[in-house]
Structure formats: structure tokens, C-alpha cells
Amino acid sequence: MKNMLRFTLAAATLVTATAASAQTYPTKPITMVIPFAAGGPTDVVGRLIAQSMSKTLGQQVIVENTVGAGGTIAAARVAHAQPDGYTILLHHIGQSTAPSLYRKLSFDPLTSFETAGLVTEVPMTVVARGNFPAKDFSSMVQYIKANKDKINLANAGTGSASHLCGMLFQHAINTQFTTIPYKGTGPAMNDLLGGQVDIMCDQTTNTTSYIKSGKIKAYAVTTPKRLAVFPDLPTTREAGVQNFEVSVWHGLYAPKGTPRPVIDKINGALKVALKDQLVIDRFAGLGTEPVAENRTSPEVHKQFLQSEIAKWKTVIQQAGVQPE
Structure with missing residues (x-):
């Protein structure tokens, strides 16, 4: 009975401490892990978002490029990080293709993360x-x-x-x-x-x-319609090639078990960033734009990720690509 009481008290203390920590989050800089090299397209998106999110969160969001193995090294690092919101991942479509491209992963794109919101489709x-x-x-x-x-x-x-x-x-x-x-x-x-x-x-x-x-x-x-930045450039379908439409979406993730209040703060800062005129203008200059607001929620992000994993599994198998 005493042991059970101690366990109950310890659990209650942990819950209280976690709640208090979530309320004061963030109290130190946040590391945003990006799976690709500095200067690349995903890095550009991440740094724009990180700069704006820093203002909203009141703490610096520091970008760290962790490259290799198609983004899986970076994803694994975040998946195994402390679920406290101080290590987050900005990843692109590769989060949905990894299960089909690699035989062994130390994480599951769906179950090892908390989705924090979609960012853009490039x-x-x-x-x-x-x-x-x-x-x-x-x-x-x-x-x-x-x-x-x-x-x-x-x-x-x-x-x-x-x-x-x-x-x-x-x-x-x-x-x-x-x-x-x-x-x-x-x-x-x-x-x-x-x-x-x-x-x-x-x-x-x-x-x-x-x-x-x-x-x-x-x-x-490779989009269904032409781009405003290149109005004279045809789509692949207009040019006579079917089944060749793809855009590269980006999303934010935190380790599984990150408290929901922390996810909500990260998501809130993301939403502010996607309305930041500087971000909008820089995105436009790069031929992209923020996703619609109704797609920025963690729930929509998770549903989208699940559908993308299923879609790319079929595409990769039909293309005859063997997992590494």
C-alpha cells in the first residue's frame, strides 16, 4: 500500500511539474533540426520560419543542419530527443517516403512524433x-x-x-x-x-x-497549374507528360510525448510566422506560399502525413525502387 501511495504521489508530482513546465515554455533556446545542408531549399524554408517563430516565442529558434541518409538521421535524432519542445524537426516530403526507401528505421514517422503543423508546399x-x-x-x-x-x-x-x-x-x-x-x-x-x-x-x-x-x-x-513567378513555363501535363505532378510539402514535428500545451505554443508560433509579411514575400520570391490556415493544425498535418505515406508507398513500389 505504501509503495502504491509513493508511486501515485510521484506520478502526480510528475504531471504537475510537466504542466507547470508547459505553461512557462519556452525558457531557453529551441533547436530546429533540418535534415539537409545549409543553403538548400528546406534550409531556406526552415530559417525563414525559425526567425519569425523566435519573435513570437520569446526565445531564439536555432537552426541545426543534421544531414545524411535522406533526412533519416535528423528525424531519428529528434524522435529520440527529450519530449519537452526544445528539439523540433522541420522536414519535407521525405518524412512520408522514408518507410518505403529504407529497410530499417529507428523511428516511425507516424508514431514517433507529435505533428505540429504543415508549413508550405513547394x-x-x-x-x-x-x-x-x-x-x-x-x-x-x-x-x-x-x-x-x-x-x-x-x-x-x-x-x-x-x-x-x-x-x-x-x-x-x-x-x-x-x-x-x-x-x-x-x-x-x-x-x-x-x-x-x-x-x-x-x-x-x-x-x-x-x-x-x-x-x-x-x-x-510539376504542378497542376502554372506558377505566378513563371507564367510562361508550362506544366508537365500541358507539355504532354501524364502522372508527373509533385510538390514538396514541409511540416514541423516534435518528439512523441511532448505535452499538448507545448505543441499548441509551437503551432501558434508557426501560424503567426505563416502570416508574417516578410515570410510571405520571401516565399513568393521563391515560387511558393504558406499553406492555407485550415491545413496548419496538428490534426490535419497528421492525417495528411498518413495519406502521403500510403501514396508514396504505392508510387515507389510501382517505380521498382528497392529499399536501402
Whole structure:
């Protein structure tokens, strides 16, 4: 009886302490872990959000880039962190594809995290080196098919947005060609700019400035409708390629067991950030925008993640990709 009483008192004390901690949260800086290299598209989104959230939360949100294994190293780190709200994860679509791309994960994207809200959906662009011979997307596809043994496609590594987009591209045109994985978007883009690789499919957050400057050629966007930032750039469907529509969404996560009041504060700061005019303007310049407010709740985020995991499992299996 005494042992049970001690246990009950200890549990009550823990609950009280957790509640009190949640009420005063945050009392120190928060680490936002980003799974990809500094300067890449996900990093750009994360730093914009972190800067705005810092103002709302009254504590600095420090970005930490933890790269490798398609984002799974960063995700595992956050999944196993203390569930106190001081270590959070900003991840993209890779959170939904990891179960299909990797045989062994030390976390489950659905059960190892508390979802804290969707951030943005970034369109993808099919781009090529500046002196690529094709004039438009249709002739690009024809050129690739005629020269598939000579063409190479850059990506930022397994599980990256550019990897997924490139995989769908090859599947959509029913043509396989050489894929060159890099350790991040920056090195891949540098080689595209230098003409060492031919093609890349990447987020507008990474390609827009290079397209506008004429340093690379843009052939199509992978969205159902054209983009305001590139009104003359056709969609892949308009250009005659079906089943090649993809955008890269981003979301915030905390370790499973993070108190709901803490999640609510993180989510509240995110919502403020997505209405921040500086964030809106910077997103627009990168060819994207914040998600609609009705999609920013933790509940909607979790439902969306679940549906994306199921969708990408089918796509990856149909593409014949074997898990690593």
C-alpha cells in the first residue's frame, strides 16, 4: 500500500511539474533540426520560419543542419530527443517516403512524433544546364530517349526532393538514365551550373534565382497549374507528360510525448510566422506560399502525413525502387 501511495504521489508530482513546465515554455533556446545542408531549399524554408517563430516565442529558434541518409538521421535524432519542445524537426516530403526507401528505421514517422503543423508546399521545376540543346519540354523528353546512355540526372541524395522528382520523371517518360546522387542540393546545383551534369528536378526555392538569371534552363513545373513567378513555363501535363505532378510539402514535428500545451505554443508560433509579411514575400520570391490556415493544425498535418505515406508507398513500389 505504501509503495502504491509513493508511486501515485510521484506520478502526480510528475504531471504537475510537466504542466507547470508547459505553461512557462519556452525558457531557453529551441533547436530546429533540418535534415539537409545549409543553403538548400528546406534550409531556406526552415530559417525563414525559425526567425519569425523566435519573435513570437520569446526565445531564439536555432537552426541545426543534421544531414545524411535522406533526412533519416535528423528525424531519428529528434524522435529520440527529450519530449519537452526544445528539439523540433522541420522536414519535407521525405518524412512520408522514408518507410518505403529504407529497410530499417529507428523511428516511425507516424508514431514517433507529435505533428505540429504543415508549413508550405513547394512546386518543383524540371531544369537543365544552360547549354542543354532541347528547346522545350517535349523536345527534352525526345532528346533524353534518344540519348539515354549519355544523359545524367543530378539529385541531392536518396530521399531528397530532387531524388523523388527525378524518379517520378523517369517513370513518367518510361526511360531510365544515369542518376548521380550528391551530398546535398548545393553541390548538385553547382555541377548543373558548371555543366558537369545535364538535368535536375528541384524545388523552386532552389531554382528560381538561377532560372531568372538565365544560368540554367527551365522546361516545366510539376504542378497542376502554372506558377505566378513563371507564367510562361508550362506544366508537365500541358507539355504532354501524364502522372508527373509533385510538390514538396514541409511540416514541423516534435518528439512523441511532448505535452499538448507545448505543441499548441509551437503551432501558434508557426501560424503567426505563416502570416508574417516578410515570410510571405520571401516565399513568393521563391515560387511558393504558406499553406492555407485550415491545413496548419496538428490534426490535419497528421492525417495528411498518413495519406502521403500510403501514396508514396504505392508510387515507389510501382517505380521498382528497392529499399536501402
